Amino acid sequence: MATHAPAPAHAPGGGHGGHEHHEDPRPVSYWWIRAFYGTVGAVLFSFLLLFLLRSIFGFEPLYDGAVYGGVAGLLGGIGFLWGMGCFDFWLHWSKGGDISKEDHSFHGVSNWKQYFRLNTDHKVIGIQYLAMTLFFMVCGGIMALLIRTELAAPGMQFADGETYNGFLSMHATLMIFVFAVPVFGGIANYVLPIMLGAKDMAFPRLNALSFWFLPVAGFLFLASVFTGMFSSAWTAYPPLASQGTMGQTLFELGVQFAGASSIATAINFLATIVTMRAPGMTIWRMPILAWATGVTSVLAVFATPFIAGSQFLTMFDRIMGTNFFVPDQGGDIIMYQHIFWFYSHPAVYIMLLPGFGIISEVIATFARKPLFGYRAMAFSMVAIAVLGFGVWAHHMFVSGMAAWLRVPMMVTTIIIAVPTGVKMWSWLATLWKGKLHLKTPMLWALGFLFTFLIGGLSGVFNGIVPADIQVSDTYFVTAHLHYVLYGGTVYTVFAGLYYWFPKMTGKMYNERLGQWHFWLTFVGTQITFFPMHWQGLQGMPRRVADYDPRFATVNAIETVGSYMLGIATIIFFYNMVVSWKSGPKAPWNPWRGKTLEWMVSSPPPLFNFDAVPQVVGGPYQYGIPDARHAVVFAPEEFGGELKEDTRYPVVVVANQTLTSQTLIDEIRARNADGLWSFELVVPVEDGDRVIAQRRLATTLAILAEYGVSATGRVADGDVVEVAAQAATAAEAHEVIVATLPLSESAWMRSDSVDKIRKATAAPISHVLVPANDARAIAGASALPLVMVVATDAIGAEALATLVRARADAEPARFTVVAPLDLPDPRWGTEATELRRQAGEGMTATVNALVNTGVAVEGQVMDDAPSVALPLAVGAYKPSRIIIAGVNGEARALAEAAEAAAGDVPVETVNIGAAAGA
Amino acid sequence: MPKQKGHMNAALLAMILFIGSELMLFASLFTAYFFIRYGVANETWPPLKQDGEPFKLPVLLTLVNTLILVASSFVLWWGEKRLAVGDNKGLIRGLWVTILMGGTFLIVQLNEYAHLGFTPQDRAFSGAFYTLTGFHGAHVLVGLILLSLCLKRAYRNDFSHSYNTPLTAASYYWHFVDIVWVLLFFLVYVI
Known part of the structure; x- marks a missing residue:
């Protein structure tokens, strides 16, 4: 069962400021039907309007695809937004309708379907953003795989040149306009208001509108598949863009919608950062992600209008017949490139700076150190943003632009490496001598440092005029931009997704799958993109469907690398979906982070904070005793103020497998998180309660030896009932059930694990223990070793009883040693027979003990006690020796033992009477 | 909006x-305009139309129109001053006059389009001219809508000395539209 914000503890009636939470009653289908009618109606209306206008004014031809498509795309998009309810509030307000500040009927979700309708909750919008942008990432990724498949071998494989151009244009457009730029809007939407201690963004309704612009933009791009794909790449330079199909018009419209989304979100972020910070949250106490989002938003607000302008001009040329880009009519093609890059270079920083912010959070948290150079980090981002407006023409060194512009742009380009270097060194200095936790988010962060460094260095190459002239429009540029965007955007997005996944969903992701995802992507990235540097220097041009046969091998290798990236993405989505649905419950603060979002529940309550938090210090004071970022009061049921060292209960249900290495390793692995306390529950139906007690005592002793905080009890009753009761009583965050394989487990045969799953609300993990592992007592080395010396008593029930009694008195492991004193020759018939008998007896004793939960092994020795015992003591180093003698032999054994023992205590027990010889 | 003490509105x-x-x-559109203008700088200015005649813009009429728009900003400012002293009637009057002046500006501008003698499909200069003035006209229209909404609320006595955020926001927008036009007039019509 997936949980959704609001958390149940804060569900309606929880009392937020005294008003109840009412959800809008209209179902999701209502909005989609309305959106359908809105879209279709607006498209038909635009056709009719154009037809009438063109017939009245006598335009020729009456039907012009570009004009009709353009206007229908624009109005259809607006109709869709109206249908989804984006404008309802403002229309209502402008008609003088009744509005209430306390109307939160579009806030929060109570089931997953409601993610598909308009919502004003920043947490829901954040997830909508992420899901939508990741969907477009997959679409763009499929295009990338098609490109790589076409390039797998020289010559044409399955696409013609025009189709190939369509693939690469669609790939870049989707990846840039509806993935890389807005995806950070998703992460920041979710995290930023909580980080600042705010209840929501400054303008929740505008926030919803910004999100719904995105599907319009993305589907306008995708719709061009059906109208003839645009094929002038994402840069859409005229005259190529002036000539393309109807898809080109839809592209231009899509960019306008994406740009509007970007500007609206950016204004919202800035207003939130400036006006919504919690008391005490000065700008120098803001997490770096807030700085990054703020700086990015300034870029988005002031740069995005330029791409809007450039696309308006190309669109007017296409549908109105203006002559902006027709040189013999006074038009100027270079002008397009200037306007376009004046946005699109800052856009690179729009795609990178939020990632820098995420990496700063992740590295500080997982290195357990204060972020090095906090202020330098903030200032360097401001510097990057300011300089970012002054480097645009380095994309145009070979375009034929004014030659004097080259050198100034080269200089600013190289200068921009300085603040970037400040950040790189600050991250490294944060890692330096830190206590690194290599969890998945940290792996992505380290992968980012490596990959982005290569991209940054090749960026300096590209910024130098003569080098750039050499590599312009070759695969060197392709390699550079993919290193920058893979490192700076994809890796940082994944770092952020894994980092905040527990916060967003309330569930933990699967760490192993996360690491698989990382390593496959990391290796795939290097295989796919590193050889492109060489290819580019050798002169292979980019954006061409065919190539010289001498590049065949390297292209084939790159194609293999790209498929690895595809497989990694499948693993990622599997992990996200399955973990959200049935992953273990996440605690409030799985990473021991310091920033405010870790001081609310996972997922956070409807309005984030029940009381306004008070910020009292910087956000990254890891390892500083008593340092605090903020004071947050949790609701009563969570025990008042949240402490960072709170542990959350995990219930472990096991009986036969309780002492196994597999289970103990599992518990130790979880314990390494530092978040959990364990309650071991041993259900006993009609077996031996004493055996269960003994196993429990052994396991608890072993766990205590490893420093695991655990309690335990034996409970009578059916395993399902016992487990369910224990989980409910402890409010368990997870229930671990350990069983033998199906063939040997009564629990498995009666489907107990599934029944427990149904009977409890907590997530269940099933640990399967191999039979031989369950018999060998685990972690035995952690327990004190007691050496039991016996000869005649071997095989007797009395010996087993003695050892059991000792095991119950104090958890220990035992070695039963039998020094046989065999007659010569030791290979003779008599000796062999004695050895065999002793061996059978030893097996019987050990089995009897192991089956009743005692950690024991046996050893039959050929020599007399005086020879054998010193050897045994030297080999086993026991902490205590027990002589289990039968009548007369006890004394002789004890003497030999004391001689061998040194300062190890020796105890002699005569079990003669009980053994009965 | 949830507003916290000591923070900006x-x-x-x-x-x-x-x-x-x-x-x-507008900066991006002006950039386009200047590239086109720079491109013909070695010939003559104003550039020649497709029929060989130079582009001619009615500077004097537009000057009058500019003055109307600039004056409307001052009228709006006066209306806000009236509200500050509690005179809601004064605000309503100010808004009405501003809206009428803005409407006049738009009508004069449309009339100018009808009598210019060239279309956007003429040489690049005409495209830039129509794009700049057209975008500005659209912004005037948006400003008029905002002011009309404020007028409606003024009739309901919604605004006071202490609460006037929507009105202030609309008037910022109107002043911006005004300033852009003054720039546009100088850069496109005069020089």
Whole structure:
């Protein structure tokens, strides 16, 4: 069962400021039907309007695809937004309708379907953003795989040149306009208001509108598949863009919608950062992600209008017949490139700076150190943003632009490496001598440092005029931009997704799958993109469907690398979906982070904070005793103020497998998180309660030896009932059930694990223990070793009883040693027979003990006690020796033992009477 | 809007940022205009139309129109001053006059389009001219809508000395539209 914000503890009636939470009653289908009618109606209306206008004014031809498509795309998009309810509030307000500040009927979700309708909750919008942008990432990724498949071998494989151009244009457009730029809007939407201690963004309704612009933009791009794909790449330079199909018009419209989304979100972020910070949250106490989002938003607000302008001009040329880009009519093609890059270079920083912010959070948290150079980090981002407006023409060194512009742009380009270097060194200095936790988010962060460094260095190459002239429009540029965007955007997005996944969903992701995802992507990235540097220097041009046969091998290798990236993405989505649905419950603060979002529940309550938090210090004071970022009061049921060292209960249900290495390793692995306390529950139906007690005592002793905080009890009753009761009583965050394989487990045969799953609300993990592992007592080395010396008593029930009694008195492991004193020759018939008998007896004793939960092994020795015992003591180093003698032999054994023992205590027990010889 | 003590008014901040964004949109269009202008600088200015005649813009009429628009900003400012002293009637009067002056500006501008003697499909200069003035006209229209909404609320006595954020935001926008036009007039009509 997936949980959704609001958390149940804060569900309606929880009392937020005294008003109840009412959800809008209209179902999701209502909005989609309305959106359908809105879209279709607006498209038909635009056709009719154009037809009438063109017939009245006598335009020729009456039907012009570009004009009709353009206007229908624009109005259809607006109709869709109206249908989804984006404008309802403002229309209502402008008609003088009744509005209430306390109307939160579009806030929060109570089931997953409601993610598909308009919502004003920043947490829901954040997830909508992420899901939508990741969907477009997959679409763009499929295009990338098609490109790589076409390039797998020289010559044409399955696409013609025009189709190939369509693939690469669609790939870049989707990846840039509806993935890389807005995806950070998703992460920041979710995290930023909580980080600042705010209840929501400054303008929740505008926030919803910004999100719904995105599907319009993305589907306008995708719709061009059906109208003839645009094929002038994402840069859409005229005259190529002036000539393309109807898809080109839809592209231009899509960019306008994406740009509007970007500007609206950016204004919202800035207003939130400036006006919504919690008391005490000065700008120098803001997490770096807030700085990054703020700086990015300034870029988005002031740069995005330029791409809007450039696309308006190309669109007017296409549908109105203006002559902006027709040189013999006074038009100027270079002008397009200037306007376009004046946005699109800052856009690179729009795609990178939020990632820098995420990496700063992740590295500080997982290195357990204060972020090095906090202020330098903030200032360097401001510097990057300011300089970012002054480097645009380095994309145009070979375009034929004014030659004097080259050198100034080269200089600013190289200068921009300085603040970037400040950040790189600050991250490294944060890692330096830190206590690194290599969890998945940290792996992505380290992968980012490596990959982005290569991209940054090749960026300096590209910024130098003569080098750039050499590599312009070759695969060197392709390699550079993919290193920058893979490192700076994809890796940082994944770092952020894994980092905040527990916060967003309330569930933990699967760490192993996360690491698989990382390593496959990391290796795939290097295989796919590193050889492109060489290819580019050798002169292979980019954006061409065919190539010289001498590049065949390297292209084939790159194609293999790209498929690895595809497989990694499948693993990622599997992990996200399955973990959200049935992953273990996440605690409030799985990473021991310091920033405010870790001081609310996972997922956070409807309005984030029940009381306004008070910020009292910087956000990254890891390892500083008593340092605090903020004071947050949790609701009563969570025990008042949240402490960072709170542990959350995990219930472990096991009986036969309780002492196994597999289970103990599992518990130790979880314990390494530092978040959990364990309650071991041993259900006993009609077996031996004493055996269960003994196993429990052994396991608890072993766990205590490893420093695991655990309690335990034996409970009578059916395993399902016992487990369910224990989980409910402890409010368990997870229930671990350990069983033998199906063939040997009564629990498995009666489907107990599934029944427990149904009977409890907590997530269940099933640990399967191999039979031989369950018999060998685990972690035995952690327990004190007691050496039991016996000869005649071997095989007797009395010996087993003695050892059991000792095991119950104090958890220990035992070695039963039998020094046989065999007659010569030791290979003779008599000796062999004695050895065999002793061996059978030893097996019987050990089995009897192991089956009743005692950690024991046996050893039959050929020599007399005086020879054998010193050897045994030297080999086993026991902490205590027990002589289990039968009548007369006890004394002789004890003497030999004391001689061998040194300062190890020796105890002699005569079990003669009980053994009965 | 949830407003916290000591912080800026979020709505006005948002309007200022939005205006900044709009200014950059006009900056991009002015960039286009100057590239086109630079491209013909070696010939003559104003450039020649497709029929060989030079482009001619009605500078004097537009000057009058400019004065109307600039004056409307001052009228709006006067209306806000009236509200500050509690005179809601004065505000309503100010808004009415501003809207009428803005409407006059638009009508004069449309009339100018009808009598210019060239279309956007003429040489690149005409495209730039129509794009710049057309975008500005659209912004005047948006400004008029905003002011009309404020007028409606003024009739309901919604605004007071202490609460006037929507009105202030709309008037920021109107002043921006005004300033852009003054720039446009100088850069396109005069020089």
